[in-house]
Amino acid sequence: MFYRDERLALFIDGSNLYAASRSLGFDIDYKKLREEFMRRGKLLRAFYYTALIESEDYSPIRPLVDWLNYNGFMMVTKPAREFTDSMGRRKIKGNLDIELTVDAMESADHVDHIVLFSGDGDFKPLVEALQRRGVRVSVASTIRSVPPMVADELRRQADNFIELADLKDVIGRPPKTDNPYSEAAIAEKSPVQVGK
Secondary structure, X not given: OOOOOOEEEEEEEHXXXXXXXXXXXXXXXXXXXXXXXXXXXXXXXXXXXXXXXXXOOOOOOHHHHHHHHHOOOEEEEEEOEEEEOOOOOEEEEOOOHHHHHXXXXXXXXOOOEEEEEOOOXXXXXXXXXXXXXXXXXXXXXXXXXXXXXXXXXXXXXOOEEEEHHHHHHHHEEOOXXXXXXXXXXXXHHOOOOOOO
């Protein structure tokens, strides 16, 4: 539930939101997403968190990051770390949970409602802390994928759960699979952990 006069902030865990929308068969149109939440309240900020692969000459996620940065999103990035696991597989790690948590807590005195686009159960203590400070918290993810992309404890702690599948017609677009710089291509190069 949203109120037109409440001050809103969006906190988007980029890799987690991408994995959730992909599991539902659509990509996010970030312009439409921002417009949707501007209609729901007084949107003060929209933060987007993602790791960038710096070891490559060209980062495939850079066009998205640049577009978001020029279109009303506050971008929070850091270099992804590349390593080889014990099986010899190339892995990429780029967790921005701490950055998201700090920014959300710093915003608590200035907003009435935070929408967290993530299903990561590690954010349950953040949701609890924000609620203790009087901030309502909605979590946007999905339980309709197999397996569900949202941790049950996070969904239960939130004041409101927003099912991404219900937003598909409002903020979605068909996935682009032929573009080497699409979110699908990026995800294949950058595996992520979601819904712990």
